[in-house]
Amino acid sequence: MSKVKVANQIKETANSVRNKIQRKSKPTLSFPLRSLSNVTYHPKKGFLELKGKKKIRTLTVATVKTFAQTLRMMSQAKTLVEDDEIMTKREAYYVSKNWDDARFDEQPESDTVIDDIEGLFEVNREQLGFIPEEKGGEIAGKLIVIDRDSDGGKPLRIDCTKFGSGAYSIPSSVEHLKFETKAKFVLAIETAGMFQRLVKHNYWRKANCILISMGGVPTRACRRFIRRIADELKLPVYAFVDCDPYGMFNIYRTLKVGSGNAAHINRYFCVPNARFLGVTPQDIVNYKLPTHPLKDVDIKRAKDALKNDPFVQHYKPWQDAIKQLLDMGVRAEQQAFAVHNLNYVIEHYLPEKLAARKTFLP
Amino acid sequence: MAKVTKTRAKSKKKAPKKAAKKTVKKKRCVSIKTKSKVIKAATNAHEEAPGKESPRHSTAEDMALQQREISVAEFFTKNRHLLGFDNPRKALLTTIKEGVDNSLDACEEAGILPDVKVFIAPGTEEDRFRVTIEDNGPGILKTQIPMIFAKLLYGSKFHRLKMSRGQQGIGISAAGMYGQLTTGKPISITSKTSQNKPAHHYELEIDTKKNEPRIILDETIDWPVSRGTKVEIELEAKFQKGRQSVQEYLEQTAIANPHVSLEFATPDGEKQVFKRASKQLPVHTREIKPHPYGVELGVLIKMLHDTQARTLQSFLHSDFSRISSRVARMICEQAKVSERSRPSRIARQEADNLYKAINQTKIMNPQTDCLSPIGEELILAGLKKQIEADLYTAVTRPPSVYRGNPFQIEAGLAYGGSLPVEGLARVLRYANRVPLLYQQSACAMTRSVLNTAWRNYALQQSAGALPSGPLIIMVHMASVWVPFTSESKEAVAHYPEIIKEVRLALQECGRRLSLFIRRRRKAAESERKKAYIEQYIPHIAIALREMLELNERQEHTMVRQLTDVLQRSRS
Missing domain, CATH: 3.30.565.10 (Histidine kinase-like ATPase, C-terminal domain)
Incomplete structure (x- = not known):
């Protein structure tokens, strides 16, 4: 969505509020409801989409403070868009300190309001000028990223094979990047530890791939980055995460179909063609991995996924995998392969799995 | 004494x-x-008892020598x-x-x-x-x-x-x-x-x-x-x-x-x-005859013996208050004793039946002109005169009876104003208009105050304690015979009827108090909300001015309109 369009949309909303006030009725703002109960999974589109349930915030005595804060934040967004400026969520929180009584006491309050505005206009917050604080993940392997020089806008070619034992960091905004590659697939890895091992032994050369460290749940920028590589370079994406409900549904599911909380922007921030390489519950059996018992939160999360997650409900193999995990009552980490040999994962596990890509979970 | x-x-x-x-x-x-x-x-006898070694025991005659009149003084x-x-x-x-x-x-x-x-x-x-x-x-x-x-x-x-x-x-x-x-x-x-x-x-x-x-x-x-x-x-x-x-x-x-x-x-x-707050003197009271509900069997037998009435019916009618000839007849029927029998000839068993019959028959409460309650109006005047408070309320209960003695309970409350917010409520006890200053904890009135569930009336109260808050509780008992716990006449005895009447009076006061407190809280809440609205409305107007590039006049108009909209929704 272009900046002019965003600015106009903000103005339109402000006008509707004003008109209501002039007609002596209570102004309202309507936001999409941000929860798993308000999303559906469209296998064709490939991401979690809003069902369209709205929460309407009417200006009343109880809501007057949030209402005022939302409008002031909208005004701030309009200024950012018009001035082509950016602001982190933390900075937005500090700017609000000028608003006297309407200021935010804690950052989570201002974050919520920003998320609301994002939903209100169905854009991502980067388009409103609000950028996240979070870091986006790391890249190593056969990828050339074409960025722009921040001074003159001259193209900058960044070869991700040339970082030695380090890695290329995904910037917070990735829309302007271009890519070149000769790799055959993308391997998205949960932990920095496993990423380090693969980089150390130049696994990307051996397997002819791009390695990405997600560092837990992938950030929006990371998801967007992977999505663009996958779309523009036509590469398959494989996820390599821990075998527990967190790795499966918080990390992998979010990577593939987006989150329930920010469903209004999932269309940009998902990687529908991602596949689940491992670690699967069956891998625990096959590779005799050391395990830990499932914690209560794990069990709760798994049951919740079975019951409420539209993605899981759509895929029988996932339901079977969860049931298998719950029956086993254990979880295993991706670094558990070290029990056999430090480089067992490079020498045996990954090659064996990659040889049977048909068995990957959807 | x-x-x-x-x-x-x-x-x-x-x-x-x-x-x-x-x-x-x-x-x-x-x-x-x-x-x-x-x-x-x-x-004396007691003193003598241990002196067993003493050779000489007192005789009745010796004792008689020592027995003499003691002046009451x-x-x-x-x-x-x-x-x-x-x-x-x-x-x-x-x-x-x-x-x-x-x-x-x-x-x-x-x-x-x-x-x-x-x-x-x-x-x-x-x-x-x-x-x-x-x-x-x-x-x-x-x-x-x-x-x-x-x-x-x-x-x-x-x-x-x-x-x-x-x-x-x-x-x-x-x-x-x-x-x-x-x-x-x-x-x-x-x-x-x-x-x-x-x-x-x-x-x-x-x-x-x-x-x-x-x-x-x-x-x-x-x-x-x-x-x-x-x-x-x-x-x-x-x-x-x-x-x-x-x-x-x-x-x-x-x-x-x-x-x-x-x-x-x-x-x-x-x-x-x-200073005097009213020119109204207390109403003159009348002497009354005993009410049948309060008379014990022994007293009844004595009265039967002493009466000058010739028939049982006329005895009941004339020696008690609130017994008409008709009621007297009903009592006699109930007791299966002839209404014409001579009172002095009533046997013990019959007296017992009579006593039971009296308590089974519905008899009017004693007349109230023997009591002179202060009255709700004058309690309010008295409280207002001496205590600066926000709420005054008073209740005069209808007369009731304990042991045949008519009595009437009144209660008053003063709340708020200059009374101390911290600490427990003060209880003022009166018997026949006289303040009782000592032995508060032994008094039936205090018991009733403690047993009243003040929490139902928007006050705080710890278990077994007086309610807390800026409150004065006044209780007055008017009676032809106030039953004190001791000669020092500082506390009223715990008759269930008295405790109940005090409780009913306090509950009525409490209901009014809670109405007042809740109304006041509501008003404060509404005032708070109003201030709250006024705190944030300007920000809505500022935001809209910024986004829509309005001028200041338009912004002020918006504030006014918004205030209207919200105030209307509040009421």
Whole structure:
């Protein structure tokens, strides 16, 4: 969505509020409801989409403070868009300190309001000028990223094979990047530890791939980055995460179909063609991995996924995998392969799995 | 004993009219003396018992030699703690209470709006004070003065069921006697019955052996008032302020007696006036016959024996209140006793049936004209006069009966205002308009206050404690016979009927209080909301101005419109 369009949309909303006030009725703002109960999974589109349930915030005595804060934040967004400026969520929180009584006491309050505005206009917050604080993940392997020089806008070619034992960091905004590659697939890895091992032994050369460290749940920028590589370079994406409900549904599911909380922007921030390489519950059996018992939160999360997650409900193999995990009552980490040999994962596990890509979970 | 003194207090002022009653009273005295004698005898016997080694046992004749009459004055001298003279501080309060209550009774009896002055002046020695109580009452006849002020148990109302003040447990003569014992000074009385007559001035002592007045001084003086009585007593005492002080007593008296004007001067020369808030005198009360519900079997048998009625029906009708001939007949039928049978011939079994029948028959409550409640209006006037609060409320319950004695409970509340927000509520207890300052925790009224669930009425209350908050709770019991727990007459006994009536009165007050508190909270809440709205509306207008590039005038218009919209939605 272009900046002019965003600015106009903000103005339109402000006008509707004003008109209501002039007609002596209570102004309202309507936001999409941000929860798993308000999303559906469209296998064709490939991401979690809003069902369209709205929460309407009417200006009343109880809501007057949030209402005022939302409008002031909208005004701030309009200024950012018009001035082509950016602001982190933390900075937005500090700017609000000028608003006297309407200021935010804690950052989570201002974050919520920003998320609301994002939903209100169905854009991502980067388009409103609000950028996240979070870091986006790391890249190593056969990828050339074409960025722009921040001074003159001259193209900058960044070869991700040339970082030695380090890695290329995904910037917070990735829309302007271009890519070149000769790799055959993308391997998205949960932990920095496993990423380090693969980089150390130049696994990307051996397997002819791009390695990405997600560092837990992938950030929006990371998801967007992977999505663009996958779309523009036509590469398959494989996820390599821990075998527990967190790795499966918080990390992998979010990577593939987006989150329930920010469903209004999932269309940009998902990687529908991602596949689940491992670690699967069956891998625990096959590779005799050391395990830990499932914690209560794990069990709760798994049951919740079975019951409420539209993605899981759509895929029988996932339901079977969860049931298998719950029956086993254990979880295993991706670094558990070290029990056999430090480089067992490079020498045996990954090659064996990659040889049977048909068995990957959807 | 409690009874005796109470009676006395009232009777003194009226004594002039009824010299004849003296004999009756004397009989009473005698009965008490006899009692004391028995006690004394018992004590002697007890002393003798352990002396078994002693060769000589007392014979009935020896004992008879030691048995002699004890003067009531001697008895009170020894047992002054029973009468409220336990310590110098309480002695001062009791003396003043006695004097003031006598004055109020006399004035009300004579239909005069009471103006009472209480002065405490330093005495001849450090721990002595000279107390003066002066009223504008009807005065006392010269011949009656010595008897009233220097003879114990000179009263008239012991046998009558009639509401009277007289809570203090001792007549002014006991106060005079206490003064005489501790300082050796006589009691001084000045009284004048009308403008045209001279004032009489007496100085009197009690001959404690004979319980007879001894006249020290008797003169006629010029006293520049139209009428009234002035009593002066010098006594050993301790003057204190604060709780259970003379000042507290006067203040509480002023609350329950808004028709009274009180003037008070302390030994330090401080003066205080409790102004009159109403010109309405308490209604005159009537004497009543016992109500059947309160009569015990033994009493019933005695009454059956003593009555002059010829038939059972007429006995029931004439010797009790609230029994019509029809009701009397119903009782007789129920008891399966002929209504024509002679009362004196009723056998014990029949009396028992009669007693049960009485309690099974529905009988009207006793008539209320024997009671003189303060009334809701005057309670409010009294509270408003002495306490600065935001809410005043009062409830006068319909009369009820315990043990056949009619009584009436009144309650009042004062809330908020200048009352302390921290701490527990204060309870003011009254019996027949007289404040009760001691033994709060032993009193049925306090029990009722504690047992009332004040939390239902928007107050805080810890388990087993008084409610907390800026609250004064007033409870008044008016009765022809207030059942005190002891001779000291400081706490009302725990009759379930009394506790229940107090509770009902408090609950009614509580409902009004909670209405007030909730309304006030709602108003405060609404005020808070209004302020809250006004805090944030400008920001909505600022944001809209920024986004829509409005001018300041448009922004102000928006603020006004928004305020309208929200205020409307609030109400």
